[in-house]
Amino acid sequence: MTFMPSCRDVQIELTEYTEGVLPMSRRIGIWIHLLLCKACAGFLRGMRALPGLARRALTPPEAVPEAATKVLAEVQAALKQQTP
Amino acid sequence: MKEIPPTEAELIQRAATGDSDAFGALVRPHLALFHNGINRILGNDADTQDALQDALMSIHRDLPRFEGRSRFSSWGYKVCLNAALMMRRSRVRIHDMERPEPLALGPFDERGHHLVPAHLPEWQEEARAHNLVERQELRECLTRALDELPDSHRIVFVLKDLEDWETEDIARHLQLTPGTVRQRLHRSRTVLQARLRTFVLGGRP
Numbered sequence: 221m222t223f224m225p226s227c228r229d230v231q232i233e234l235t236e237y238t239e240g241v242l243p244m245s246r247r248i249g250i251w252i253h254l255l256l257c258k259a260c261a262g263f264l265r266g267m268r269a270l271p272g273l274a275r276r277a278l279t280p281p282e283a284v285p286e287a288a289t290k291v292l293a294e295v296q297a298a299l300k301q302q303t304p
Numbered sequence: 305m306k307e308i309p310p311t312e313a314e315l316i317q318r319a320a321t322g323d324s325d326a327f328g329a330l331v332r333p334h335l336a337l338f339h340n341g342i343n344r345i346l347g348n349d350a351d352t353q354d355a356l357q358d359a360l361m362s363i364h365r366d367l368p369r370f371e372g373r374s375r376f377s378s379w380g381y382k383v384c385l386n387a388a389l390m391m392r393r394s395r396v397r398i399h400d401m402e403r404p405e406p407l408a409l410g411p412f413d414e415r416g417h418h419l420v421p422a423h424l425p426e427w428q429e430e431a432r433a434h435n436l437v438e439r440q441e442l443r444e445c446l447t448r449a450l451d452e453l454p455d456s457h458r459i460v461f462v463l464k465d466l467e468d469w470e471t472e473d474i475a476r477h478l479q480l481t482p483g484t485v486r487q488r489l490h491r492s493r494t495v496l497q498a499r500l501r502t503f504v505l506g507g508r509p
Contacts, residue, residue, distance in 0.1 A: 226416025235490035
């Protein structure tokens with residue numbers, strides 16, 4: 221492993237890099253690589269954009285699924301039986 | 305004269321003493337949130353219903369201990385996620401303990417550098433993706449991509465990137481090392497990014 225990591229190395233280690241768990245020398249190597257490599261910097265931007273994109277896209281619908289309403293009714297019925 | 309509806313605190317008090325109607329009125333406004341939180345983790349309807357039932361029973365059982373420091377919906381949501389994790393743990397498979405192979409989006413040359421940088425995703429266009437977010441197509445694409453992830457990876461992505469859990473908490477709940485959590489998270493992010501990039505750039509996934 222050289223001081224300046226390859227694009228493949230950078231991609232593989234980006235999550236560890238963003239969580240700050242890599243050794244300092246490796247972090248510096250990746251940091252410099254990201255300054256110089258547009259493709260890897262774009263990959264990092266994509267990785268950072270993904271959670272927000274996914275959260276917004278997967279916001280649960282307002283409507284309560286029928287199955288959930290049924291489960292609640294069953295739990296309420298069970299609670300009624302438990303109550304003396 | 306119109307009757308004033310009971311407050312959430314009143315409903316909690318009544319539900320805690322066994323009033324099942326109050327329990328229904330308390331839970332119903334948050335039922336979609338609870339159901340969908342569980343479903344994101346378990347990914348199938350039958351298990352989701354079982355975990356939701358367990359979670360609602362737990363919520364009812366623990367209501368006397370709910371001190372109101374957080375909102376009821378947040379507290380209840382946590383109970384639901386825990387129920388989903390418990391359900392998942394009961395069907396954990398041996399291969400879930402394996403560490404995944406590293407994954408990177410190539411192609412790379414023999415030194416590991418990008419071969420065709422021009423063909424790589426350019427997320428500078430992410431603003432455009434945000435305008436697309438409301439579109440059903442993106443939701444479907446993401447849902448499909450998430451469904452295609454192995455169960456052991458999807459749960460890590462959901463907890464970290466959608467639910468905002470700390471890596472160490474995920475590791476503790478899933479009985480994994482933090483390193484394995486990061487590996488799975490990274491693989492999930494890479495796969496999802498690969499699936500979404502063409503979509504974001506206006507192509508077809």
